[in-house]
Amino acid sequence: xxxxxxxxxxxxxxxxxxxxxxxxxxxxxxxxxxxxxxxxxxxxxxxxxxxxxxxxxxxxxxxxxxxxxxxxxxxxxxxxxxxxxxxxxxxxxxxxxxxxxxxxxxxxxxxxxxxxxxxxxxxxxxxxxxxxxxxxxxxxxxxxxxxxxxxxxxxxxxxxxxxxxxxxxxxxxxxxxxxxxxxxxxxxxxxxxxxxxxxxxxxxxxxxxxxxxxxxxxxxxxxxxxxxxxxxxxxxxxxxxxxxxxxxxxxxxxxxxxxxxxxxxxxxxxxxxxxxxxxxxxxxxxxxxxxxxxxxxxxxxxxxxxxxxxxxxxxxxxxxxx
Amino acid sequence: xxxxxxxxxxxxxxxxxxxxxxxxxxxxxxxxxxxxxxxxxxxxxxxxxxxxxxxxxxxxxxxxxxxxxxxxxxxxxxxxxxxxxxxxxxxxxxxxxxxxxxxxxxxxxxxxxxxxxxxxxxxxxxxxxxxxxxxxxxxxxxxxxxxxxxxxxxxxxxxxxxxxxxxxxxxxxxxxxxxxxxxxxxxxxxxxxxxxxxxxxxxxxxxxxxxxxxxxxxxxxxxxxxxxxxxxxxxxxxxxxxxxxxxxxxxx
Numbered sequence: 001x002x003x004x005x006x007x008x009x010x011x012x013x014x015x016x017x018x019x020x021x022x023x024x025x026x027x028x029x030x031x032x033x034x035x036x037x038x039x040x041x042x043x044x045x046x047x048x049x050x051x052x053x054x055x056x057x058x059x060x061x062x063x064x065x066x067x068x069x070x071x072x073x074x075x076x077x078x079x080x081x082x083x084x085x086x087x088x089x090x091x092x093x094x095x096x097x098x099x100x101x102x103x104x105x106x107x108x109x110x111x112x113x114x115x116x117x118x119x120x121x122x123x124x125x126x127x128x129x130x131x132x133x134x135x136x137x138x139x140x141x142x143x144x145x146x147x148x149x150x151x152x153x154x155x156x157x158x159x160x161x162x163x164x165x166x167x168x169x170x171x172x173x174x175x176x177x178x179x180x181x182x183x184x185x186x187x188x189x190x191x192x193x194x195x196x197x198x199x200x201x202x203x204x205x206x207x208x209x210x211x212x213x214x215x216x217x218x219x220x221x222x223x224x225x226x227x228x229x230x231x232x233x234x235x236x237x238x239x240x241x242x243x244x245x246x247x248x249x250x251x252x253x254x255x256x257x258x259x260x261x262x263x264x265x266x267x268x269x270x271x272x273x274x275x276x277x278x279x280x281x282x283x284x285x286x287x288x289x290x291x292x293x294x295x296x297x298x299x300x301x302x303x304x305x306x307x308x309x310x311x312x313x314x315x316x317x318x319x320x321x322x
Numbered sequence: 323x324x325x326x327x328x329x330x331x332x333x334x335x336x337x338x339x340x341x342x343x344x345x346x347x348x349x350x351x352x353x354x355x356x357x358x359x360x361x362x363x364x365x366x367x368x369x370x371x372x373x374x375x376x377x378x379x380x381x382x383x384x385x386x387x388x389x390x391x392x393x394x395x396x397x398x399x400x401x402x403x404x405x406x407x408x409x410x411x412x413x414x415x416x417x418x419x420x421x422x423x424x425x426x427x428x429x430x431x432x433x434x435x436x437x438x439x440x441x442x443x444x445x446x447x448x449x450x451x452x453x454x455x456x457x458x459x460x461x462x463x464x465x466x467x468x469x470x471x472x473x474x475x476x477x478x479x480x481x482x483x484x485x486x487x488x489x490x491x492x493x494x495x496x497x498x499x500x501x502x503x504x505x506x507x508x509x510x511x512x513x514x515x516x517x518x519x520x521x522x523x524x525x526x527x528x529x530x531x532x533x534x535x536x537x538x539x540x541x542x543x544x545x546x547x548x549x550x551x552x553x554x555x556x557x558x559x560x561x562x563x564x565x566x567x568x569x570x571x572x573x574x
Binding site: 056059060063064066067068069070071072073074075076079080082083086087089090093128181185186187188189294297298301302303304305306307308309311312315 | 343346347350351353354355356357358359360362363366367369370373374376377380391392395396415416468469470472473474476477480560561563564565567568570571572573574
């Protein structure tokens, strides 16, 4: 479809860009096939595929605990949750495909280490309480981001987010319920819950992305309605909701500078260790190697299965042709 | 219900539930590691259903003796478990897992179909409730057996290997437990003899149509559910590790 994706050297670029930005300002959704700047498409593919990869890689830290869930009910809930994540991954890959990129290309980018996924999944799940904490804090942070993205200007992404948010809200609820139960449980359960909060609090804040001043993509993303809030705004919303709830449960938060500010109505946090964040994003987090290796192994071990599927499909087609 | 019949029913429900719990455990080891994303979704779905069935069977047992399903699942040791050996075997490759699930699904759907006529209404009701799910599973795993059997040389070879390994183990699904004849006489559970004939007929036909050879010598066929593979101890050690980690914990 020539002319579908515009670049600044196109003769009519400025005109079309103005039209495109006016549509966004009017709150219209951009749909597949509509004219869009190439840069808009590129940013969306980057974000949607990263998001899809995050769902797929995110299955690993939680999936590893299905076999160790402490009750039949928890086991059932956890399998359902990880299944939802696989479903979100599938849904998001499809959303990205509407921009003319194939799932195989995206997977290749993930397996080769070129594509990014959420930094949060490069931390290990060390105890069962991590499962509750991921649901409460990590999904809680993700929901803040996704609720914002549900308003985004690209139709397929926006609709995917509406659906995904509904399921994530359930994950968030069950995670919170679990951590609160342990916070009021036996001394060992309580200690386990506190330990999990200690380890996940900062990574949850970091996963919402660098400060606005250090976020190179934010400006253009906001202008084109892909993001409707900045990282710092979303992070503040997350803290304002979760900090008082954690403290009310009698658990502590590993930030000595955390305090409520009467004037702004915000919970203010201490400095974030961005050095750690960039290390993790750069591939040096505690689990980067293992996560990628697990994905590569599954892909390699599944190669003969995918070949068999193709061979079988070809055979069926020949049978029809005869 | 006569005490002997009740005891036999409790024992039978335990075997049904134990099979599902252990099979669900093995299948859940695949979640996040499947050959394609769609299969992560499908197998997670089947696994949830199997676990749901286990909860249902333990629940029926609870109505009879007041036992707590979570205590049964997480606080019994390997020698107290009554699952068959087939479900304990490590997950192997995709062919091994799909074949096992197919053989089990075919057995379970035949069993449930017959159990809908149980003279024990809670059992009949449970069977009616879950038979639909089981038919979906069977449809899914039947298709996988066909695809792998008729796919490539490699997929056929892997599936044949799995069949050679599992065929003898699968026969245990049709070995009645001690006292089961009382339940059959009362019409509470289906007689396994005609079910086995139908299972053999349907499985043989489908496997052969998928280009597989039925093993001439099926090898070891477990006969008692008091016996287990070497794998069950480690499987339970993992499965029960969190539940047993804090003896004071009342709720999870």
